[in-house]
Amino acid sequence: MGLRWFHFALWGGLIAGMFLLPQVVSNGTLRTMIFANYLAIFAISWDVLSGRTGYVSFGHPFLIGIGAYTTAILTKRFDIPVEISIPVAVVFTMIAGLLVLLPALRIRGSYFALVTLAFMELLYQLVQVIRPDLTGGTRGMSGIQTLTRGAANGYYLSTALMLAIAVSMWLLMKTRLGTALSAIGMNEESVRGSGLSTTRLKAFAFLTSAMIAGLGGAFYVHYLGSLAPRALFDINFLFTIIVAALLGGTSTIIGPMIGAFFMTFLLEYLRPVLPGAERYFVYGAIALLLYMYQPKGIVELVKRGFKNLSKGRTA
Amino acid sequence: MSAALQVSGLVKRFGGLVATNDLSFSLNEGESLGLIGPNGAGKTTVFSQIMGELRQNSGTIELFGKEISALSTPQRIRAGVSRTYQIPRPFGDMSVAENIRVGLMPDDIRRMIFSPPDTERERELALSVGFSEEDLDRTPTELAMGDLRKLEMARTMATAPKVMLLDEVFAGLTTGEIAQISDLIQSMRKDGMTFLIVSHDLPALEPLIDRAIAIERGTMIAEGSFSDVMNDKAVQASYLGGA
Numbered sequence: 001m002g003l004r005w006f007h008f009a010l011w012g013g014l015i016a017g018m019f020l021l022p023q024v025v026s027n028g029t030l031r032t033m034i035f036a037n038y039l040a041i042f043a044i045s046w047d048v049l050s051g052r053t054g055y056v057s058f059g060h061p062f063l064i065g066i067g068a069y070t071t072a073i074l075t076k077r078f079d080i081p082v083e084i085s086i087p088v089a090v091v092f093t094m095i096a097g098l099l100v101l102l103p104a105l106r107i108r109g110s111y112f113a114l115v116t117l118a119f120m121e122l123l124y125q126l127v128q129v130i131r132p133d134l135t136g137g138t139r140g141m142s143g144i145q146t147l148t149r150g151a152a153n154g155y156y157l158s159t160a161l162m163l164a165i166a167v168s169m170w171l172l173m174k175t176r177l178g179t180a181l182s183a184i185g186m187n188e189e190s191v192r193g194s195g196l197s198t199t200r201l202k203a204f205a206f207l208t209s210a211m212i213a214g215l216g217g218a219f220y221v222h223y224l225g226s227l228a229p230r231a232l233f234d235i236n237f238l239f240t241i242i243v244a245a246l247l248g249g250t251s252t253i254i255g256p257m258i259g260a261f262f263m264t265f266l267l268e269y270l271r272p273v274l275p276g277a278e279r280y281f282v283y284g285a286i287a288l289l290l291y292m293y294q295p296k297g298i299v300e301l302v303k304r305g306f307k308n309l310s311k312g313r314t315a
Numbered sequence: 316m317s318a319a320l321q322v323s324g325l326v327k328r329f330g331g332l333v334a335t336n337d338l339s340f341s342l343n344e345g346e347s348l349g350l351i352g353p354n355g356a357g358k359t360t361v362f363s364q365i366m367g368e369l370r371q372n373s374g375t376i377e378l379f380g381k382e383i384s385a386l387s388t389p390q391r392i393r394a395g396v397s398r399t400y401q402i403p404r405p406f407g408d409m410s411v412a413e414n415i416r417v418g419l420m421p422d423d424i425r426r427m428i429f430s431p432p433d434t435e436r437e438r439e440l441a442l443s444v445g446f447s448e449e450d451l452d453r454t455p456t457e458l459a460m461g462d463l464r465k466l467e468m469a470r471t472m473a474t475a476p477k478v479m480l481l482d483e484v485f486a487g488l489t490t491g492e493i494a495q496i497s498d499l500i501q502s503m504r505k506d507g508m509t510f511l512i513v514s515h516d517l518p519a520l521e522p523l524i525d526r527a528i529a530i531e532r533g534t535m536i537a538e539g540s541f542s543d544v545m546n547d548k549a550v551q552a553s554y555l556g557g558a
């Protein structure tokens with residue numbers, strides 16, 4: 001459970017590997033990896049709340065959307081520099097989440113999921129009617145300032161952001177706080193019966209999750225340079241995030257990362273074969289299979305594999 | 316001097332069912348009280364009200380002279396009362412040590428993050444309820460009922476209670492395990508712990524308590540020494556007659 005040298009060695013290896021990658025792969029692959037990085041950020045954000053505490057959020061596109069819209073509007077309509085607009089977007093996401101989603105944390109189970117889903121849909125409807133001069137209405141916004149030029153730079157920025165979030169969340173979740181949040185997911189009553197105020201813990205998890213979602217949403221929109229409400233507040237986008245976390249392994253940090261890369265590349269390779277929405281069925285099926293045979297996800301499969309390998313060697 | 320725990324005029328209704336009927340009793344510091352009664356008499360419901368997991372319809376609950384009815388469960392635990400559950404509720408995917416860790420945590424997010432777990436104390440608590448060193452890394456799915464009860468005890472002890480409520484501590488335990496838990500309770504009594512104990516295993520309960528109260532359908536029917544309560548006509552009729 002504690003921090004070990006090999007943990008740091010693994011992270012070091014991953015960081016070095018990811019930053020060396022542009023030397024060996026094509027720009028096309030790098031662009032796919034940029035999407036994987038952002039998906040990993042969103043999946044980590046989802047996992048910090050839902051994977052740990054078991055309060056399943058269907059509202060993450062809502063949070064991501066607040067972050068993305070805030071910085072897009074501030075930079076494009078008011079010429080505010082990104083150094084200011086991105087932090088403001090993050091704070092806004094946390095506040096908006098606090099106001100509308102936090103009260104829902106008192107509701108158990110599927111109702112929490114439903115309430116969060118309703119907010120995603122609500123925001124989708126709202127951006128189209130309220131101040132379309134600011135939000136761009138149904139058509140969204142384009143010509144939003146981009147932070148980088150070229151695939152390699154976009155890759156470096158998204159990788160740095162994703163790894164910074166991953167490492168800091170990993171460190172945070174290694175503490176007793178991470179243990180307490182996971183305990184809520186296993187038995188919330190027992191956590192209260194152990195003397196811990198679960199409402200405060202859930203609120204903390206929620207704010208952390210919202211912060212990451214806002215940060216990811218803001219950087220993502222400054223990578224894309226455009227914003228389309230139909231794509232953002234989309235059930236497929238939501239499922240991609242959730243399935244990435246479940247597939248990789250919840251309650252871990254590396255799990256949602258692996259899940260995000262797996263999903264992104266799978267989707268990419270399926271594109272020529274299954275150009276339409278059918279490919280979502282394919283990874284829905286894969287998720288289901290994995291979930292049936294290894295509910296703890298890819299991370300657990302890899303761990304088992306290593307255990308068997310080392311057993312095989314000693315035997 | 317005020318009692319460690321004082322329950323007065325407690326009433327709890329579930330619809331038409333009166334699960335606790337004008338119940339009053341008090342528990343002095345360092346005392347051990349047995350709470351007995353047939354299945355469904357309302358023993359667990361009393362525990363849940365003391366812990367704030369259920370709200371009473373009327374009546375007061377005082378801990379060391381302070382009315383705690385308005386406090387949340389975590390606040391009551393901080394005030395010094397803790398319980399075990401009849402059906403153990405461990406954290407299924409965590410090791411024994413981590414289960415105890417949750418009980419040891421301060422209710423303060425900053426300290427949870429910045430101060431490390433007290434693994435030595437986790438180990439100490441685990442060993443004190445009869446776990447071995449190897450058990451520390453095992454998960455509840457690998458544990459037998461007896462071990463789950465021990466874990467429940469250890470996690471409850473971890474919250475550093477002054478008053479402990481034990482619900483059916485001996486259910487599902489082997490004779491050896493009963494002896495082990497009994498020894499633990501006896502040594503905690505020597506150290507001044509205050510207990511309220513529910514058990515169906517009366518021979519095992521007898522040596523652990525100073526006094527007993529018997530309830531039936533939420534109503535107190537007898538109070539006194541263990542033998543007085545056992546010899547009470549009403550108790551024999553309702554409890555022993557049925558058993």
Ligand SMILES: Nc1ncnc2c1ncn2[C@@H]1O[C@H](COP(=O)(O)OP(=O)(O)O)[C@@H](O)[C@H]1O
Binds near residue numbers: 332355360
């Ligand atoms: N949450 C509840 N809702 C409705 N009835 C309950 C609830 N909890 C307990 N009861 C009822 O209250 C009575 C007392 O239950 P309980 O306190 O569990 O008894 P004991 O622990 O003495 O066996 C039983 O008749 C039980 O069915």
Ligand SMILES: [Mg+2]
Binds near residue numbers: 358359
């Ligand atoms: Mg009971």
